[in-house]
Amino acid sequence: MPAIETVALEKAYSVGFWRKKRKQALYSLSLAVEEGEVFGYLGPNGAGKTTTLKLLMGLIYPTRGSAKILGRDISDPWMKAQIGFLPEQPYFYDHLTARELLDYYAGLSGVPGKDRKRRIDEVLKRVALPDAGHTQLRKYSKGMLQRVGIAQAIIHDPKIIFLDEPMSGLDPIGRREVRDLIQALKEEGKTIFFSTHILSDAETLCDRVGVINKGRLRGIGILADLAREVSGKIEIVWHGASARGAMEYLGAKPHATGELFRAVLSEEKMDAAIDAIRKNSAKLVSITPVRVTLEQFFLDKLEDEVPTTIPSEEEVAK
Amino acid sequence: MRQRIGAIAYNTFREAVRDRVLYNLVVFAILIVGSSLIFGEISIGIERQILVNLGLAAISLFGVVIAIFIGIQLVSKEIEKKTLYTVLGARPVRRWEFILGKFTGLTGTLVVNAGFMAIGFFAALLYLTHHFERADGYLLVALYFIVLQFVLITALALLFSTFSTPLMSAIFAFAMFVIGTFAEDLRGFAGMTTGATKYAAMGLAWLVPNFAAFNVISEVAHSVPISGQLVFYNTLYALLYATVCLSAAVIIFERRNFK
Numbered sequence: 001m002p003a004i005e006t007v008a009l010e011k012a013y014s015v016g017f018w019r020k021k022r023k024q025a026l027y028s029l030s031l032a033v034e035e036g037e038v039f040g041y042l043g044p045n046g047a048g049k050t051t052t053l054k055l056l057m058g059l060i061y062p063t064r065g066s067a068k069i070l071g072r073d074i075s076d077p078w079m080k081a082q083i084g085f086l087p088e089q090p091y092f093y094d095h096l097t098a099r100e101l102l103d104y105y106a107g108l109s110g111v112p113g114k115d116r117k118r119r120i121d122e123v124l125k126r127v128a129l130p131d132a133g134h135t136q137l138r139k140y141s142k143g144m145l146q147r148v149g150i151a152q153a154i155i156h157d158p159k160i161i162f163l164d165e166p167m168s169g170l171d172p173i174g175r176r177e178v179r180d181l182i183q184a185l186k187e188e189g190k191t192i193f194f195s196t197h198i199l200s201d202a203e204t205l206c207d208r209v210g211v212i213n214k215g216r217l218r219g220i221g222i223l224a225d226l227a228r229e230v231s232g233k234i235e236i237v238w239h240g241a242s243a244r245g246a247m248e249y250l251g252a253k254p255h256a257t258g259e260l261f262r263a264v265l266s267e268e269k270m271d272a273a274i275d276a277i278r279k280n281s282a283k284l285v286s287i288t289p290v291r292v293t294l295e296q297f298f299l300d301k302l303e304d305e306v307p308t309t310i311p312s313e314e315e316v317a318k
Numbered sequence: 319m320r321q322r323i324g325a326i327a328y329n330t331f332r333e334a335v336r337d338r339v340l341y342n343l344v345v346f347a348i349l350i351v352g353s354s355l356i357f358g359e360i361s362i363g364i365e366r367q368i369l370v371n372l373g374l375a376a377i378s379l380f381g382v383v384i385a386i387f388i389g390i391q392l393v394s395k396e397i398e399k400k401t402l403y404t405v406l407g408a409r410p411v412r413r414w415e416f417i418l419g420k421f422t423g424l425t426g427t428l429v430v431n432a433g434f435m436a437i438g439f440f441a442a443l444l445y446l447t448h449h450f451e452r453a454d455g456y457l458l459v460a461l462y463f464i465v466l467q468f469v470l471i472t473a474l475a476l477l478f479s480t481f482s483t484p485l486m487s488a489i490f491a492f493a494m495f496v497i498g499t500f501a502e503d504l505r506g507f508a509g510m511t512t513g514a515t516k517y518a519a520m521g522l523a524w525l526v527p528n529f530a531a532f533n534v535i536s537e538v539a540h541s542v543p544i545s546g547q548l549v550f551y552n553t554l555y556a557l558l559y560a561t562v563c564l565s566a567a568v569i570i571f572e573r574r575n576f577k
Binding site: 013054057058059060061077078081084086093095100109149152153158162 | 321322325326329332333336337400401402403404405406407408409410411412575576577
């Protein structure tokens with residue numbers, strides 16, 4: 001049984017003054033996340049990540065399709081006690097202290113009164129806020145609030161944790177701390193579904209990723225495999241115009257800066273390119289694998305591509 | 319279920335009592351009660367009437383202002399600041415439990431506030447008359463009616479806040495309060511007109527809560543007894559009206575998409 005499962009999940013909003021126009025926020029999303037898996041949900045801003053998370057949290061209702069978490073319907077109260085959720089850029093009741101807030105959430109999640117203090121101590125220690133528990137949240141920095149956000153998502157020891165852009169707005173140290181925390185939760189066997197628009201976050205943490213853009217799931221799989229589809233390229237830099245013709249013959253489009261040339265080629269042409277530089281008495285300066293940024297990921301390859309590994313709407317309908 | 323509603327209610331109460339605006343309003347109301355002593359000084363023979371009129375009116379008005387001011391934000395603030403997401407998204411909290419918890423929390427806050435203002439009021443009365451009379455018991459009935467008004471206003475403000483912006487909710491709630499205060503006059507007006515105007519005025523008079531029925535301030539200022547029947551009907555009316563408002567709020571809230 002998958003921990004999270006959506007079948008042809010769709011969401012459209014009525015917009016405009018008369019609410020007659022339809023804006024499709026999410027197109028037929030079908031995916032399954034297994035228990036114990038860390039699933040990265042990648043996409044640029046406005047891609048439909050938060051819409052998906054809100055659908056799974058029951059905060060918005062689907063126009064079509066269905067979703068299950070732990071085999072239960074997304075409105076099932078028992079299931080709700082088994083999940084934790086950190087919204088994007090969370091803001092909490094700033095009249096409360098972190099301890100009061102966690103006590104409130106623990107109570108709502110059904111954690112018995114006698115266990116709450118121990119759980120709060122544990123969780124505050126875990127998110128590195130052991131001494132700030134008695135400070136009102138209005139005095140917290142953004143990074144501290146994000147940690148409180150994670151604390152509230154795990155206070156009731158849920159089986160599945162949903163994190164919406166957990167690292168957005170954090171400084172490098174904060175990002176590393178959050179990454180370490182997700183790693184630790186993964187080692188405990190928790191299922192983690194997190195959305196991000198930063199590829200490196202997903203690379204270090206995820207077993208699998210799904211890539212979404214403009215409301216459509218563009219691909220799903222192991223990140224390295226997906227990246228290989230659009231990457232597998234090298235940037236080669238050399239000195240000397242003599243090799244230019246040979247490089248162009250290999251399919252490169254060299255850019256010149258004085259006598260320095262640079263070109264991007266596919267990985268399998270690396271040896272041929274090195275030979276071409278040597279034979280033409282040019283000097284090799286560097287060869288660097290091209291790092292795919294998420295922006296490139298979309299712009300280069302996925303912009304208008306049909307979904308690769310998910311069934312089409314027609315297939316789902318069949 | 320009770321634990322979750324209780325937790326939401328307590329959090330709402332705690333949020334309200336930690337808000338400085340609330341203290342300003344309560345202190346201001348107590349000051350008005352106190353100042354009515356001065357007005358009493360210059361109105362020979364009717365000091366008690368002045369104190370009761372001004373004091374109870376101040377408690378009522380400031381309570382209504384607090385009920386509207388906090389009530390309109392009960393839901394919209396949670397949506398705007400996304401605190402609602404962590405409550406409804408990943409906790410076994412049903413939407414109707416959230417609405418009921420919020421309502422209970424604000425009503426509790428208003429009762430406690432009214433209690434503090436009433437203590438100030440009775441202290442002023444004791445200072446003026448040096449002793450309590452049997453007729454002063456009716457003041458408690460008047461205070462009870464004021465609390466029932468708070469229940470109605472809170473339910474209305476909460477209803478508006480489930481589908482409207484805070485500003486619009488405030489305008490709606492305040493308009494309902496003003497029209498409701500003159501509901502009896504509106505019924506009188508309907509009786510004097512004909513055609514569409516008659517039905518419009520009559521419809522409006524029945525739609526808005528009849529706050530006039532809860533206003534017994536001038537009666538108790540003159541030590542006129544309040545009948546048990548009125549207490550019973552007002553209680554029943556307030557409970558029914560609040561239940562209808564809350565049910566409508568729940569129906570709207572259940573269907574909402576929190577974009």
